[in-house]
Amino acid sequence: MLDVKKGTILLAAGVALLSGLAFARRAQSLPKSGTGAKEMGATYDVTGAYAINGAGSDGKQYTGTATISKIGGEMYKGNWVIGSTNFQSICFRDEDILSCGWSGKHDLGVVAYLVKPDNSLDGVWFEEQNTSIGKEFLVGGNNNLLGTYVIKNGETPSKKKYTGTVEISFASGVYKLKWKTGKTTFEGLGIRNGDVLTAGFNDSGDFGVLQYRIKNNGKMLTGQWAQSKQSVAGLGIETLSKK
Numbered sequence: 001m002l003d004v005k006k007g008t009i010l011l012a013a014g015v016a017l018l019s020g021l022a023f024a025r026r027a028q029s030l031p032k033s034g035t036g037a038k039e040m041g042a043t044y045d046v047t048g049a050y051a052i053n054g055a056g057s058d059g060k061q062y063t064g065t066a067t068i069s070k071i072g073g074e075m076y077k078g079n080w081v082i083g084s085t086n087f088q089s090i091c092f093r094d095e096d097i098l099s100c101g102w103s104g105k106h107d108l109g110v111v112a113y114l115v116k117p118d119n120s121l122d123g124v125w126f127e128e129q130n131t132s133i134g135k136e137f138l139v140g141g142n143n144n145l146l147g148t149y150v151i152k153n154g155e156t157p158s159k160k161k162y163t164g165t166v167e168i169s170f171a172s173g174v175y176k177l178k179w180k181t182g183k184t185t186f187e188g189l190g191i192r193n194g195d196v197l198t199a200g201f202n203d204s205g206d207f208g209v210l211q212y213r214i215k216n217n218g219k220m221l222t223g224q225w226a227q228s229k230q231s232v233a234g235l236g237i238e239t240l241s242k243k
Helices: 010-028
Strands: 046-053 062-070 075-082 083-095 096-101 108-116 119-129 135-140 147-155 163-169 172-182 184-193 196-202 209-216 220-227 238-242
Touching: 010 172, 046 096, 062 172, 075 096, 083 108, 083 209, 096 108, 096 220, 108 135, 108 184, 135 172, 147 172, 172 196, 209 238
Parallel strands: 096 196
Antiparallel strands: 046 062, 046 238, 062 075, 075 083, 083 096, 096 209, 108 119, 108 196, 119 135, 135 147, 147 163, 163 172, 172 184, 184 196, 209 220, 220 238
């Protein structure tokens, strides 16, 4: 990903986000996102205050609170409070999947790729303090989404084109991504649920990824998470229950 300028109109961001993965899915006649069937007549209001119940990859349980607010379109920001630690998050929704990148500090980024039948990845992404999305289309890899992908078509939210590569590996249930665009590199962690691969990314520091299934019209979010710096590699689990 490349640095982007602030201040793009929110309406345009909303339209682009709603059409991004959804358009690619319709064009390929792919199943809906998520591991299960979409709830009939469901709506997805994920804003509000939540109680957190979760467990890390080491099995240690935790509780806390979370607040999710809308930026524009289907873009959101969140704040998780667990013990004395605040975690900042940015997220966006595609149908019943909420993709989030998070960190204890700043420089947040999140991307969600639609996994297509030929193993190409059709993605949308954005970074903290921006109000529009970028696009990224990757080709290469194999049936397990591993290997080196080429960024065939990359576009920042400010419409600047870019190219590069993305190396994807997998260990302990977590995908590891490394973007190279020009002289810049970004590290990422990914989680796959059905036909959506969610990745949080950063150029430094501790960060993580969260991917939720939205249930009961947004009253409950259930998901998995991974963190770049943790004592036990693997996935944690987390449930948010709306207050």
